[in-house]
Amino acid sequence: MKEQDMREHGGNLDLAQQRFGGRAEDWIDLSTGINRLPYPAGEVSMRAWSALPSRAEIDALHQAAQHAYRTSAALVAMGGAQAAIQLLPQLGPRGRARILAPTYNEYAGVLSAAGWDVLEVGDLDALVGADLAIVVNPNNPDGRCHTPQDLLALLPRVGRLVIDESFVDAVPQLSLAPEADHPGLLILRSFGKFYGLAGLRLGFALGSAADIARIAAMSGPWPVSGAAIAIGCRALRDDAWAGSTSARLVRDCARLDDMARAQGWRFVGGTPLFRLYETPDALAAQEKLARGQIWSRVFVQKPTWLRLGLPGSEPEWTRLAEVLAR
Numbered sequence: 483m484k485e486q487d488m489r490e491h492g493g494n495l496d497l498a499q500q501r502f503g504g505r506a507e508d509w510i511d512l513s514t515g516i517n518r519l520p521y522p523a524g525e526v527s528m529r530a531w532s533a534l535p536s537r538a539e540i541d542a543l544h545q546a547a548q549h550a551y552r553t554s555a556a557l558v559a560m561g562g563a564q565a566a567i568q569l570l571p572q573l574g575p576r577g578r579a580r581i582l583a584p585t586y587n588e589y590a591g592v593l594s595a596a597g598w599d600v601l602e603v604g605d606l607d608a609l610v611g612a613d614l615a616i617v618v619n620p621n622n623p624d625g626r627c628h629t630p631q632d633l634l635a636l637l638p639r640v641g642r643l644v645i646d647e648s649f650v651d652a653v654p655q656l657s658l659a660p661e662a663d664h665p666g667l668l669i670l671r672s673f674g675k676f677y678g679l680a681g682l683r684l685g686f687a688l689g690s691a692a693d694i695a696r697i698a699a700m701s702g703p704w705p706v707s708g709a710a711i712a713i714g715c716r717a718l719r720d721d722a723w724a725g726s727t728s729a730r731l732v733r734d735c736a737r738l739d740d741m742a743r744a745q746g747w748r749f750v751g752g753t754p755l756f757r758l759y760e761t762p763d764a765l766a767a768q769e770k771l772a773r774g775q776i777w778s779r780v781f782v783q784k785p786t787w788l789r790l791g792l793p794g795s796e797p798e799w800t801r802l803a804e805v806l807a808r
Contacts, residue, residue, distance in 0.1 A: 491587075492513035492514040492515070492779040492789070492791075493511065493513055493514045493516075493680075494513065495509055495511050495513070495777055498511075498513075498772055498775075498777040501772070502772045502773065502775070504775050508775050509775045509776070509777055510775065510776045510777070510793065510798050510801060510802070511777045511791075512771075512776060512777060512778050512779075512790045512791040512792070512793065512802075513777045513778055513779040513789070513791065514675075514680070514756075514779075514791055515622065515649060515675055515753065515755040515756035515791055516674065516675050516678055516680045516755070516791065517675065517676055517677065517678035517727070517731070517755060517792075517794075518678060518791065518792065518793060518794030518795075518798065519678060519727070519730075519794040519795070520677060520678025520679050521677040521678060521679060521713075521717045521720070521723060523679060523713045523716075523717075524713070524716065526708075526709045526712045526713065527712065529708070530707075530708035530709050530711065530712045531708060531709060532708075533708060534704055534708075535704055535706070535707070535708050535711055539708070539711050540559065540706075540711065542711070542715055543559050543706070543710075543711045543714050543715050543718075544557055544558070544559060546714060546715045546718035546719050547559070547671070547686050547714070547718055549718060549719055550718040550719070550724070551657065551659040551660075551671060551686075551688065552654065552657070552659060552660050553659040553660050553662055553663075553688060554663070555659065555660075555661075555662035555663040555669075555688050555689065555690075556662075556663065556688070556689065556690065556691045556693075556694035556695075557662070557686050557687060557688040557689075557694060558686065558687050558694050558697055558698040558701065558705070559684065559685075559686055559705055559706045559710075559711075559714070560684075560685050560686065560687060560697075560701055560705050560706065561683045561684070561685070561705060561706060562672060562673075562674060562680075562683045562684060562685040563646065563648050563670045563671065563672040563685035563686075564588065564685070565683075565685065565701070565705070566670050566685065566687040566697065567588050567589060567592055567646075567670070568592060569697055569700050569701070570589075570592065570593065570614070570644065571592060571593055571595075571596030571597075571598060572596075572700060573614075573642065573668075573693065573696065573697070574613065574614070574641070574642060575613075576596065576597045576598050576599075577598065577599065577612075577613030577614065577641065578598075578599045578601070578611070578612050578613045578614070579593045579598040579599065579600045579601070579612060579613065579614040579615075579616065580600075580601055580602075580603050580608065580609045580611075580612035580614070580615050580616070580640075581593075581600065581601070581602045581603070581615075581616045582602075582603060582604075582605070582606065582608075582609060582615075582616065582617045582618070582621070583602035583603065583604065584602070584623070584624065584783070584784075585602075585616075585618045585621055585622060585623075586618055586622050586646065586648075589616050589646075590602060593614070598614070606628065606632060606633075606636055609636060609639075609640055610636070610639045610640065611639070611640070612640045612641065613640070613641040613642070614640070614641060614642050614644065615636065615640040615641075615642070615643050615644070616644045616646065617633065617636075617643070617644070617645050617646070618645075618646040618648070618649075619633065619645055619646070619647060619650065619656060620649045620650060620653065620656065620753045621751075622648070622649060622753075622756075623751075623756070623758050623779070623781070623787070623789050624750055624751040624752075624758055625750075625751035625752040625753045625756075625758065626751060627653075627656055628656075629656070630656065630657070630658050630661065633645060633658055634658070634661060634664070637664060637666055637667055638666075640666070641666065642666050642667075642668060643666060643667050643668070644668045644669075644670065645658055645667070645668070645669050645670070646670045647659065647669055647670060647671050647672075648670065648671065648672035648675055648685075649672075649675060649676075649753040649754075649755055649756075650671075651675070651676035651677075651724070651728070652676060652727070652728040652731050652732070652753070652754035652755065653728075653753070653754065657669075659671070659688055662688035662689055662690075663689070663690055663691070664690070665690050666690070667689060667690070668687060668688070668689040668693055669687070669688040669689060670685065670686070670687055670688075671685055671686045671687075671688065672685045673685055673686070673714060673717075673718075675755055676724075676727070676755065677717050679713065679717075682707075682709065682710045682713060682714070683706070683707075683710065684706055684710045684714050728754065731754035731755065731792065732754060734792045734793075735752065735754055735757060735792065737799070738757055738790065738792055738793075739757060741802065741803065741806060742757065742759050742790075744806070745761075745767075745806055746761075746762075747759035747760065747761045747767075747788070748760040748761075750787065752789075755791065755792065756789055756790065756791045756792070757789070757790050757792075758787060758788070758789045759787070759788050759789075759790070760786050760787065761786055761787075761788045762786065763785070763786070764780040764781070764784075764785055764786055764787055764788040765780055765785065767788050768780050768788065770805070770806075770808070771802075771805055771806075773805075774801060774802075774804070774805030774808070776801065776802060776805055778790050
């Protein structure tokens with residue numbers, strides 16, 4: 483894929499540096515929904531770096547994920563939820579893909595490139611009859627949510643239902659992971675966002691035994707690194723950290739919403755990891771923040787939308803307040 487053809491994403495800090503200068507470490511990157519107070523990864527053994535992961539180690543990671551996601555369904559570790567998205571076109575014959583939109587733009591791009599008939603729709607009922615239906619829950623970028631009951635009701639009305647739960651960790655009551663063994667249901671989970679370790683490249687696909695076996699076969703024998711296994715096992719079993727982090731994120735969302743309101747920005751939606759605001763001019767707001775070396779997310783199709791992740795440390799909150807006050 484040529485650089486000019488790459489789809490728009492947050493995390494493009496190199497673009498911020500090209501336009502506004504500074505070193506990467508000087509910037510506060512709020513253009514993503516990645517937790518800026520990450521899980522304390524701790525030390526990783528030399529064996530995790532030097533040896534191929536064993537079957538037993540991969541199984542231990544799977545068991546840790548089942549614990550964290552409160553499920554007994556089959557699952558497979560992958561190099562982030564994105565790795566699973568890349569394989570979706572191969573799970574069945576090409577047909578009609580319907581995507582609840584606006585949402586994460588990789589789904590439409592990946593499926594269209596593989597020859598699927600792709601249509602983005604605005605409500606759950608418009609997904610009915612699709613060979614492949616995709617819902618991001620909670621949604622990125624507007625935080626729209628659907629109850630597990632409503633999604634399960636949709637399941638028999640589509641060929642395969644994919645639920646992307648990349649932002650569900652802090653609101654586990656929305657998760658369909660406990661029901662992931664229903665035939666035709668596939669759940670995608672991201673590790674890196676909630677745990678703040680996106681560079682580890684770890685995620686999971688959960689579903690029926692047949693679907694997971696097929697994804698595992700396509701992923702190969704060593705789909706994730708030894709370091710990802712070691713840190714993932716540790717983090718996914720740390721219930722105390724997950725609980726305290728979820729509570730902090732709720733408080734921090736209210737804090738950020740108050741700061742945005744003082745700017746005259748209107749809250750559109752969000753999740754415990756990012757907020758979406760309506761502004762008079764999102765590009766102007768992004769530039770104002772960027773001159774204080776804070777990077778944010780804007781959307782070509784929505785010129786008034788500005789998305790902000792949550793600052794982490796108190797110095798980050800202080801700098802954001804100072805920049806907004808200018």
